[in-house]
Amino acid sequence: MKLRNKLVRISKVLSMFFVIFLQIYWYKFRRKPKDEWENLWGKIGERFRKTLFELEGLLIKIGQILSTRGELLPKAFIRQIEDLTDKVPPSNWSDIQEILEAEWGKSLNQHFLSIIGSCFYCTKFSHQQSQLTMQKGQGYLSGI
Structure with missing residues (x-):
């Protein structure tokens, strides 16, 4: 694994979810139009995918499961994490x-x-x- 230190892994995951929460709250507060929401979900998906590739392990499995659940998450988010099922680099x-x-x-x-x-x-x-x-x-x- 690239990041072995548990505290570093936990802080990366928590900071990612905190930023996602703030972004969603800000968009709701500002009452952004639907097309801007799609852009936001695309950016969130991209950040989510990059973080999971960096942290590897069980988090990639969670992302793979989420990528198959198109009815639960926005399409822009799903498009960003779809390659978690096919393009995961092999482990060392x-x-x-x-x-x-x-x-x-x-x-x-x-x-x-x-x-x-x-x-x-x-x-x-x-x-x-x-x-x-x-x-x-x-x-x-x-x-x-």
Whole structure:
């Protein structure tokens, strides 16, 4: 993850939502016309998407779920976050390997004969596909 410090992550999320709240309140207070509201929701969606790409992890999953709920949010917002389902960059293999080894308590080489840790492709909802070959010689793709 790019931002590991929990306080930094929390402050980024809270500041983003605080700014969004202020913008919406200001537009309501000023009684802005509908076309300006569409522009506002587009800007909010863009800021939301950039923040989620920066923070990664569970927040991207939340954004992906929201992007499929077009009946709940304005279209301009949905257009900005639609690429969270298809254009999420793959995670760094060394980070994934570190987490797996910590969880399993052993080196990955003790579980697999070979590992191709680079991402073959990232599917919808950002499952990262990597090729692993088991100790018994069976190969398969793993979704991480």
